[in-house]
Amino acid sequence: MKKLLLLVLAGLFACSTSTSNPPPCEGDDCNQTEPGEGGEGDNKGDGKLSVEGRKIMKNGQEVVLRGMSLYWFNGFWSGTSATSGNRFYTKETVMELANKDTWGANLVRAAIGSVHGKTDEAIAIAKEMIDWTKEAGIYVIIDNHTHIAHRPAPTASAKNFFGAISAYVKEKGYTHVFYEIYNEPVYDCDNEQTNDSRPASCNTLTSWSQIKSYSEDLINTIRGNDPDGIILVGTLGYSQRIDLARADPINARNIMYVLHFYASTHSITTGNFPIRLREAYCADFPVFISEWGTTLASGTGTIDWNANNDWMSFLQAAGLSWANWSLARLTESSAALSNSPAVGTATPEFTNINHQLSTSGQRVQTWIRELNAGRSVEGVNPTPISCN
Numbered sequence: 001m002k003k004l005l006l007l008v009l010a011g012l013f014a015c016s017t018s019t020s021n022p023p024p025c026e027g028d029d030c031n032q033t034e035p036g037e038g039g040e041g042d043n044k045g046d047g048k049l050s051v052e053g054r055k056i057m058k059n060g061q062e063v064v065l066r067g068m069s070l071y072w073f074n075g076f077w078s079g080t081s082a083t084s085g086n087r088f089y090t091k092e093t094v095m096e097l098a099n100k101d102t103w104g105a106n107l108v109r110a111a112i113g114s115v116h117g118k119t120d121e122a123i124a125i126a127k128e129m130i131d132w133t134k135e136a137g138i139y140v141i142i143d144n145h146t147h148i149a150h151r152p153a154p155t156a157s158a159k160n161f162f163g164a165i166s167a168y169v170k171e172k173g174y175t176h177v178f179y180e181i182y183n184e185p186v187y188d189c190d191n192e193q194t195n196d197s198r199p200a201s202c203n204t205l206t207s208w209s210q211i212k213s214y215s216e217d218l219i220n221t222i223r224g225n226d227p228d229g230i231i232l233v234g235t236l237g238y239s240q241r242i243d244l245a246r247a248d249p250i251n252a253r254n255i256m257y258v259l260h261f262y263a264s265t266h267s268i269t270t271g272n273f274p275i276r277l278r279e280a281y282c283a284d285f286p287v288f289i290s291e292w293g294t295t296l297a298s299g300t301g302t303i304d305w306n307a308n309n310d311w312m313s314f315l316q317a318a319g320l321s322w323a324n325w326s327l328a329r330l331t332e333s334s335a336a337l338s339n340s341p342a343v344g345t346a347t348p349e350f351t352n353i354n355h356q357l358s359t360s361g362q363r364v365q366t367w368i369r370e371l372n373a374g375r376s377v378e379g380v381n382p383t384p385i386s387c388n
Contacts, residue, residue, distance in 0.1 A: 047059075047175055047176070048175040048228065049063060049139075049175070049230055050228070050230075050254055051230060051253070051254045051255065051256055051286050053284035053285075053286065054280070054281060054284045054285055054286045054287065054319075055286075055319065056230070056256075056321060062319060063321075064319050064320070064321050065106050065107040065139055065321035065322075066105065066106065066107060066321065066322055066323075066367070066368050066371055066372050067097060067103075067105035067106060067107030067108050067109070067138070067139075067322075067323050067324075067368060068097060068103070068105060068107075068108055068109070068323060068324050068326070068327040068336065068364075068368070069108075069109035069111055069141075069143075069290070069291055069323040069324060069325045069326050069327065070085070070088050070089060070093075070108065070109060070110055070111055070326065070327050070328070071084060071085035071088065071111065071326045071327065071328035071330075071335075072085045072111050072112075072113040072145055073085055073086055073089055073110065073111065073112045073113055073114065073122075073125055073145075074086065074112070074113050074114035074118055074121065074122070075111070075112075075113025075114070075145055084328045084329055084330050084335075084339075085328055087345075087350070087351050088327055088328065088351060088353070089110065089125055089128070089129065090132075090351065091128075091132045091135070092351070093327070093351070093353055094108060094129070094132040094133055094135075094136050094138070095132070095135075095136050096353050096354065097136070097138070097327075097353070098133075098136035098137060098138045100369070100372075100373065102354055102365070102369070103353070103365055103368055103369055104368055104369035104370075104372045104373060105138060105368050105372065106138050106139060106372055107138060107139045107140070107141065107321070107323060108129070108133060108138060108139075108140055108141070108323070109140070109141040109143055109180070109290060109291070109323040110125070110126060110129040110140060110141065110142055110143060111143045111145040111183070111291075111326070112125065112126060112142065112143060112144065112145055113145045113146065115144045115145075115146065115149075115154075115157055115158055115161045116146065116149075116153065116154040116157035116158070117157070119157050119160050119161050122161055123161055123164045123165065126142045126161070126165050127165070127168055129142065130142070130165070130168065130169070130172075130174060130176075130177055131172075133176060134172075134174060134176055138176070139176045139177075139178060140176060140177055140178065141178040141179075141180050141232065141290060141323065142162075142165055142177060142178070142179055142180065143180035143183055143232075143290065144158055144161065144162075144180060144181055144182060144183060145183045146182070146183055146184075147183070147184055147185065147186040147187050148186075148187045148188075148189060148190075148206075149181070149182045149183075149185070149214060149234075150182070150185065150188075150206060150210045150211060150213070150214035151188070151189070151190050152190070153190065155214055155217065155218075158181065158182075158214075158218060159217070159218065159221045162179055162181060162218055162221055162222050163221050163222075163224070163225070165177075165179070166179070166221070166222045166224070166225035166226040166229070167225045169225065169226050169229065170225040170226055175228075175229070177226075177229055178229070178230050178231075178232055178288075179218075179222055179226075179229060179230070179231045179232065180231075180232040180234070180258065180290055181214075181215060181218040181219075181222075181231060181232065181233065181234070182211065182214065182215065182218075182233065182234035182258075183234055183239070183258075183290075183291070184234055184238045184239045184260065184291075185206040185210075185211045185234050185235070185236060185237075185239070186205065186206060186237070186238060187202050187204075187205065187206060188202070188204040188205060188206045188207070188210065189201065189202030189204065205237075206236065207236070208235070208236050208241070208244045208245065208248060209248075211233070211234065211235070211236060212245075212248065212250060215231075215233045215234075215250055216250060216252070218231075219231055219250070219252050219255065223252075228254055229254065230254050230255070230256060231252075231254065231255045231256075232255070232256050232257075232258050232288050232290055233245070233250065233255055233256070233257050233258060234258045235257055235258055235259065238260060239258040239259060239260040239290075239291070240259060240260060240261070240266075240272075240273075240276075241276075242257050242258075242259050242276050242277075242280055242285070242287055243276045243279065243280075245257045246279070246280060246283060246285050249285075255286070256286040256287060256288040257285070257286060257287055257288070258287075258288055258289075258290050258291075259276075259277070259287050259288075259289055260289070260290070260291045260292060261273060261289070261292050261293075261311070262292065262293040262294075262295055262296055262297040262299075262334075263292065263293065263294055263295075263303075263304065263307045263308040263310075263311045264293075264294065264295050264296045264301065264302070264303055264304040264307055264308070265295075265296045265297040266297070267307065268307070268310050268311045268314050269310055274314075277314070277318065278385060278387075281318050281385055281387070282385075282387035287320060288320070288321055288322075289315065289320050289321065289322035289323070290322075290323055291323060291325045292311075292322055292323075292324060292325060293324070293325045293326075293334040293360075294308050294324075294333075294334060294360045294363065294364065295332075295333045295334040295360065299325075299332045299333070299334040299335075300332055300333055300334070301333060302333075303333060303359065303360060305363070305379075308363070309379035309380060309381075312367060312377075312379075312380045313379075313380050313381050313382050313383065314382070314385075316371070316380055316382035317382035317383055317384060317385050318385060324336070324364045324368075327353060329343060329350060329351075329356075333358065333359070333360060334360060335358055335360070335361070336353070336357060336358060336360060336361030336364060336365070337353065337355070337356060337357060337358060337361055338356045338357065338358040338361070339356075343355070343356060367380070
């Protein structure tokens with residue numbers, strides 16, 4: 001069965017490569033600094049990036065970023081007393097993620113769930129994450145983690161937030177910050193959801209035209225301070241409809257469009273995902289996987305490792321950058337850190353990101369460390385993508 005699956009994959013994604021561009025910049029020579037080096041320009045782990053077609057480029061070479069998304073900061077699912085989410089927003093976490101001997105990440109995503117409602121607090125933690133990642137020498141995504149950002153009040157909060165963040169980036173002269181202005185557009189309603197279900201009072205879903213209008217407004221706000229930083233634009237339906245964004249793209253430079261998936265639910269061998277991603281690849285359309293999980297879309301359940309290997313093989317073949325969901329200590333199988341048996345919240349082990357990794361966390365840690373170092377990983381077998 002696995003042999004048959006590989007043949008199907010080969011037929012779907014096989015066969016054309018270009019020798020006109022240099023290979024992606026990967027490994028210790030270009031994607032990773034020792035903690036504390038930081039730096040600009042030619043320095044390895046951070047420095048100015050640009051979007052050229054579907055690629056992230058640095059100094060004329062393609063760059064692929066891989067790392068972890070932290071759990072919601074002050075979000076609806078931040079955990080009891082915010083223990084499972086907020087407590088990992090620390091310098092120690094960032095430095096350990098950057099440690100090439102353990103995680104080897106060149107990217108971390110700050111999923112901030114309080115941009116609307118607690119904007120000042122959101123700005124404060126975002127600035128800290130920006131400073132810590134600069135010191136660690138890795139990139140950071142500052143994410144507006146919400147489903148209703150385009151509504152009037154949340155839009156005003158988002159403009160205040162990203163205006164302040166981009167001004168801080170300008171003040172510091174930083175070049176390692178990505179702006180994810182809309183995590184997962186879903187609801188067209190003024191009241192925020194209290195869980196993953198649509199609020200009873202909200203009967204309308206977001207449209208791409210609404211997302212596009214909001215994004216253009218936010219892009220203008222950010223560009224007033226940071227003319228070059230890469231901006232990530234969420235897409236329709238939990239950031240899955242990159243095809244609709246490609247049909248009506250935003251007229252702006254250095255932007256990428258977000259796609260999210262959960263490997264044990266969403267197939268990369270059948271259905272819409274391989275079609276949308278292959279079409280985007282062949283159209284030279286920029287896609288960033290700012291959130292993906294090894295599990296079912298619920299974050300729970302049995303992990304399908306064959307499906308995960310197929311996804312990772314495709315991501316490698318397409319040169320797509322990604323952040324895995326999520327660095328948290330939960331009983332959810334998608335969490336990188338296990339809390340079964342429970343780890344006492346008063347002990348350092350709770351926030352030790354090398355202590356009691358979950359099954360998912362062990363595999364994802366290996367992928368990040370080995371792939372960022374330019375090494376192969378068993379089960380990950382990228383096949384060139386055909387555009388014929």
